[in-house]
Amino acid sequence: MKKILILCFLFAAALPVWANVVMHGNYYAHHQLGEDATPAEKTAREELLSHLRLVFGRITGPEKNIYIGRSPHxxxxxxxxxxxxxxxxxxxxxxxxxxxxxxxGGRPRGTLYGVYYFLDRLVGIRWYTPDFTYIPKLKKLELGTLKIHEKPKFVYRCTSGGFVPHRYSGHRPDPRWAARNLYNNTNAAHHRQHVSDEFGGEYLWSLPLRCHGMIELIPSKIYFKTNPxxxxxxxxxxxxxxxxxxYCLSNPALLEETVKRIRxxxxxxxxxxxxxxxxxxxxxxxxxCKGCQALLKKYVNESGMWLDFTNRVAEKLEKEFPDVIFVTFAYDRTQKPPQNIKARHNVGVQICAWGISRGVPYDDPRNTYRGKKFVDNVIKPWSRICKNLVFWDYIFSPGHFxxxxxxxxxxxxxxxxSRYTKLGVFNENGLGEFLNGQPFKSFLMGRLExxxxxxDxxxxxxxxxxxxxxxxxxxIFEYWKNLRDVNEKQGFCNILLGGTIGKIPAEFESFETTMKSYQLYLKALNATKDSKIENARVRNAFIGMQYHILLNYKKWKKDLQTHNINIDDVYQALIKRLEEIDAEVGTADSTERFIGSVKKLYSMRNINASASNYYGNSIPERAYDGNLKTYYHGGVQRSWCQREFDNPVEIKRLITVLAGKNNLSCTYKITGSLDGKTWFDVVKESKAVPKDSHNYLFADDTLPKPVKVKFLRTTVWKVILPQNRINDATLHEQFINPTELPKGLIRK
Known part of the structure; x- marks a missing residue:
């Protein structure tokens, strides 16, 4: 019996025991590392010590210890x-x-991430932006008993955009900020600044590109000359x-050259x-070709041709690079899953949420338009044939504010x-810390990834x-809460984002919602009038609201006057802040684009145009601004765009620029009205086709006899691309009663 008790005591002594932890300024000064500490583990020690000093003040006396990394303890x-x-x-x-x-923790990043997790989740530090860190000032912190075991839900974690301060390169998160928020990839181009070994390094894509890799593996500017x-x-x-x-994906020589280039x-x-x-x-x-068409028939969808090609690449390179995943797309034309094929164990598929409705979550029962279909018809079937999924989501609309x-x-x-993959996720975010809920979004994405x-x-x-x-x-919090409440009540599912385009329904921010936002804006400005930095941040936060007023000026003109809101003042405030941002951070390639967009919108404020729907910043006014390079984009295969004149006009001739020359044909119809209710044909349903000498697909209609209209509506559908694919409806420009063809329509 005594032997049993002794053994029990010995066993109990060998087990780890814990006590409640209470930290204060005289504790935890001795931060021990192992002799073989890695650069990231050394950084972990310095980050821990420097941040605890900021929280508790000067640390004296080694009363208690924090043991880090592979220390003997x-x-x-x-x-x-x-x-x-x-x-x-x-x-x-x-x-x-x-x-x-x-x-x-594990190497290379485990111990460093453990320190950042400790400082963030337990001590309360927040690295909100590269230029703003919240440091609590404490005399004592009760942590209780600590027993934490963490690992990420996604292996590869990346979010683009969000910040453009002086330490920020190429519109990607500052590498140190990225590491502190547990991102292991900055999305930086390969010549840009990446997370160094001192901060754990990165989970990297290989050269030449982190996406669309084939265009640089086999660039047409080189290979089309030598190997057409x-x-x-x-x-x-x-x-x-x-x-x-x-590419001719059935060509064995293409496969061999691709393998050679990847190597x-x-x-x-x-x-x-x-x-x-x-x-x-x-x-x-x-x-x-016969070979590619046979592959297409075998795998049903084009995605199968790319998966087959990637499988063959991965098989040839597996022995040389056993830890590498070779990734193909499920994007645009290859989004639809193939049949009769599965991905190899070292092949991944990156699923892009291109043009998917996201006013509510993708798998929300209300998201019946495109969200639920995306889950059921894309994600689920792909997950059955590929275990290495990487998600590419679009969480912004860079085309407008x-x-x-x-x-x-x-x-x-x-x-x-996370229920469909452990490999990785990339959230494509907005440019600049003034768009779509920035900079909070980039901070939040780090925690979610x-x-x-x-x-919470x-x-x-x-x-x-x-x-x-x-x-x-x-x-600001009330402003965002109000937008969330409005969205939840109305349950929008037709908010579409993807790449550089996006659509947010105009009715989302009604005049009443926007006026509530405007009043909150004035209160926030007044509350921060004594802080230049915080006041500038407030002005950033409401750029979207100001843009929305400008966007809806014609519709809200009388209501704005009733509320004593001058559109010129709104415009000047918006432009001033954008120009200040551009001067502060020198982001001419991004901010100037937005400045130009706002100036263009202001210049069109007296063009009274509307549309059945539109995509991104391709608003209907762009179809009547006299510029062929700007255009209305319907975002769907059939839509209408119309102009309202101040007074009825007599129309004798119309030149309607419908689409780019790459389209094979387009069906259109032009109707008119004097009251916006009763409509009559101006140009009956017609089909336009391009000529070799044309730069655009356009129609030149001389009317049998003049007609008077106050409303002129152009409906566009059946925009046919090669391979009988149907393109979205657009309207580049409409010229009323021209005496000659406008410049730019015909090649010189």
Whole structure:
């Protein structure tokens, strides 16, 4: 019996024991590292020590210890075997019976992420932006018993955009800021600044590109001259189109050259973990050769041709690069899953949420337009044939400033993504910290990509607003809460985002909603009048609201006058802030685009135009501004665009520029009205086709006899592309009673 008791006591003594931890300024000065500490583990020690000093003040006396990384104390506590088994970013945080703390993890990033997690989630530090960190000032902090074991839900974690301060390069998150928020990829181009080894390094895509890789693996500017057989046959001819190139994927020589090129780039970048074997943008159609058409028939969809090609690439390179995933797209024409094929174990598929409705979460029962179909018809079937899914989501609309109705929906979207993959996610975000709920969005995405099931997004947003906007924070939080409430009540599902285009329904921000936002804006401005920095942040936060007023000026003109809101003042305030941002951060390639967009919108304020719907900033006014390069984009296959004149006009001739020359034909009809209710034909249903000498697809209609109209509506449909694909409806320009063809329509 005594032997049993002794053994029990010995066994109990060998088990880890814990005590409640109470931190204060005299604690935790001795931060021990192992002799073989990595650069990231050394950074972890310095980050921990420097930040605890900021929180508690000067730290004196080694009363208690924090043991970091592979220190002897951590090895004794957890055992070398357990530590060696931890994943690259997996970490442990524990306390012992004396109040000492142990933070250790896998390599290269585990210990560093453990320290950042400890400082953020437990101590309360927040790295909100590269230029703004919240540091609590504490005398004492009760942490209780610590026993934490964490690893990310997604292996690859990246969000683009969000910040453009002086330490920010190429519109990607500052590398140190990215590491502190547990991003392991900055989305930077390969010549840009990446996360250094001191901050754990990155989970990298190989050269030459992190997406659309084939256009640089086999660039048409080189290979179309030497190997035209690598490129697709369209209309009986091989065609190379640069970024829009299609390839002859059944050609064995193309396969061998692609393998050779990947091998070349991988040797230049041996730490890369993923390789893009993905088609370019704006591709046209699969190759018409017998081999490619046989593949298309076998796999039913074009995506199968690319998956087959990527499988063969991955098989040839597996022995040389056993830890690399070769990734193809499920994007645009290849989004629809193939049949009769599965991805190899070292092949990944990047699913892009291109043009998917996101006013509510994708898997929300209300999202019947495109969201639920995206889950049921794209994600689920792809997950059955590929275990390595990477999601590419679009969480902004860079074409204009309209506000995202509810950034919080990304919590549910990310939770849904995590049920189908562990490999990775990339959230394509807005440019600049003044768009669509920035800069909170980039901060939030870091937490969601680490673990979307452990984030109280609304609570974090409240803290962010109070800290980032100061006294104006409560008004900013109320502004966003109001937008969320309006969106939830109306349940919008037709908000579409994707790449550089987007559509947010005009009715989302009604005049009443916008006026509430405007009053909150005035209150926030007044509350921050004594702080130049916070006042500027408030002005950034309401850029979308000001833009929305400008966008709806004609419709709201009388109501704005009733509320004593001068459109010229709104415009000047908006332009002034954008120009200030441009001067502060020097982002001519992004901010100037928005400045130009706002100036263009203001210049069209007296053009009274409307449309059945529109996409991004391709508003109906652009069809009547006299500029062929700006155009109305319906965003769907059939839509109408109309102009209202101040007084009835007599029409004798119309030149209607319908689409770009790459379209084969277009069906259109032009109707008129004097009261907006009773409509009559001006030009009956007709079909326009381009000529070789034309730069655009346009129609030149001389009327049998003049007609008077106050409303002139052009309906466009059946815009036919090569391979009988149907394009979206557009209207580039409409010229009324021209005496000659406008410049630019015909080649000189």
């Amino acid at each position: 951590c090895i004794r506590r957890f055992g070398k075997k357990r530590l060696d088994a931890l994943g690259e970013e997996e970490f442990l945080i524990e306390s012992d019976n004396k109040g000492n703390i142990y933070i250790t 057989e690598f490129f697709a046959i369209h209309k009986g001819k091989r065609v190379g189109r640069g970024v829009a190139s299609d 070349y780039f991988m040797k230049k970048m041996p730490g890369a973990r993923m390789v893009s074997v993905q088609e370019g943008d704006y591709t046209v159609a699969p190759c018409e 309209s506000q995202d109705p509810n950034p919080m929906i990304q919590v549910q979207n990310m939770q849904m993504f 680490w673990n979307p099931f452990n984030v 997004a609304v609570a974090e947003h409240k803290l962010f607003c109070d800290r980032y906007y100061g006294k104006g924070g409560k008004y």
